[in-house]
Amino acid sequence: MATTEQRDAIIEELKQGVIEFDEDQVKAAAQRVLADGMDAYDAIMNGLSAGMSRVGELFAANEYFVPEVLMCADALYAGLDILRPHVKPGTTAGIKGEVVIGTVEGDIHDIGKNLVKLMFEIAGFTVHDLGRDVPLEKFVEESIRTESDMVCLSAMMTTTMISMPKIIELLRKKNPNIKVMVGGAPVSDDLAKRWGADGYAADAANALSEAINMIDTLRDLKPIG
Numbered sequence: 001m002a003t004t005e006q007r008d009a010i011i012e013e014l015k016q017g018v019i020e021f022d023e024d025q026v027k028a029a030a031q032r033v034l035a036d037g038m039d040a041y042d043a044i045m046n047g048l049s050a051g052m053s054r055v056g057e058l059f060a061a062n063e064y065f066v067p068e069v070l071m072c073a074d075a076l077y078a079g080l081d082i083l084r085p086h087v088k089p090g091t092t093a094g095i096k097g098e099v100v101i102g103t104v105e106g107d108i109h110d111i112g113k114n115l116v117k118l119m120f121e122i123a124g125f126t127v128h129d130l131g132r133d134v135p136l137e138k139f140v141e142e143s144i145r146t147e148s149d150m151v152c153l154s155a156m157m158t159t160t161m162i163s164m165p166k167i168i169e170l171l172r173k174k175n176p177n178i179k180v181m182v183g184g185a186p187v188s189d190d191l192a193k194r195w196g197a198d199g200y201a202a203d204a205a206n207a208l209s210e211a212i213n214m215i216d217t218l219r220d221l222k223p224i225g
C-alpha cells in the first residue's frame, strides 16, 4: 500500500509525464499505481487529467502548439489504457441508464468527453458513443434508435457550443421526456439553464452523479412495467 508521500509522487509523475508528453514515464507511473495498490480513479483524475489541464494553460500561453498537445493526449491515453480496467465501479444505487454521448458538430476535442464516458461505463451504464464532430441530427437519431434515457453533449469551443440549444430543441421535438446534459470547458450552469438542458456538470465525476439524479427523476415520471 502506498503512503501519502508515495501516492503524491506517483500522481506527480503521471501529471508531469502528460505535460512533457513522455509516454514511457506515464506508462511506468501507471504500472506503479497498480503495483502499489493505489486508486486508479484518483490517478486518472488527479494525475492524467490534471496534467492535461496544465497543457491547456501552456496552449493558451502559446508555449505549446497543436503537435505538442497531440503528443500530450497520446501520453494521457497510454496511461488511461493501463488504468481504466482497474477503476472500481461506483455505487449507483441500482440506477443503470442508457446514454448517448458525443462532441458536437465542428468540434474535434474528445478527451473530456471520453473521461465522462469512462465514468458512466464504470458505473454500469450502457454508453452509445457517437465520437466527435457529430452532426446535430445524429444525436436525435441515435437517442431514438437506442431508446436512451439521456443525451450528453460535449463542446470545447465557444464557436461550437452554440449548436447545443439547437440540438436540445430537436431532441425535445422528438422526445419531450429525454434528459439532456451539457458540458465542456466553455459551458456553464447558467448557459445550460438558458438553453433548456436538464443538467450540467463541470467534470466527469459530477457528470455521473448528475446523470444518476436525472435518470432517477425520469424513472419516477414513467409508469412502471
Ligand code: B12
Pocket (backbone or CB within 6 Å): 049, 052, 053, 055, 056, 057, 059, 060, 066, 067, 069, 070, 073, 106, 107, 108, 109, 110, 111, 112, 113, 115, 116, 152, 153, 154, 155, 156, 157, 158, 159, 181, 182, 183, 184, 185, 186, 200, 201, 202, 203, 204, 205, 207
Ligand atoms: C487538447 C486540446 C486540443 C487537441 C484535441 C485533442 C483531442 N483528441 O481532444 C487538438 C490539438 C486537436 C486541438 C485542436 C484545436 N483546438 Co484545442 N484545446 C485543447 C486543450 C489544450 C485541452 C482540452 C482538454 O482535453 N482538456 C482536458 C480535459 C480532461 O478537460 P475538458 O475537455 O474540459 O473535459 C472536462 C470537463 O469540461 C467536462 N466535460 C467535457 N465534456 C463534457 C460533456 C458533458 C455532458 C459533461 C457533463 C461534462 C463534460 O468533464 C471533462 C472531464 O472532467 C484546450 C485548452 C483548455 N483549457 O481546455 C484547447 C482549446 C479547447 N482548443 C482551442 C482551439 C481554438 C483549437 C483549434 C481551433 C486550434 C487550431 N488553431 O487549430 C483546434 C480545433 C479543431 C476543432 N475543429 O475542434 C481553444 C478554444 C477557444 C474557444 N474560443 O472556444 C482552447 C480553449 C485553447 C485556447 N485557450 O485557445 N485542441
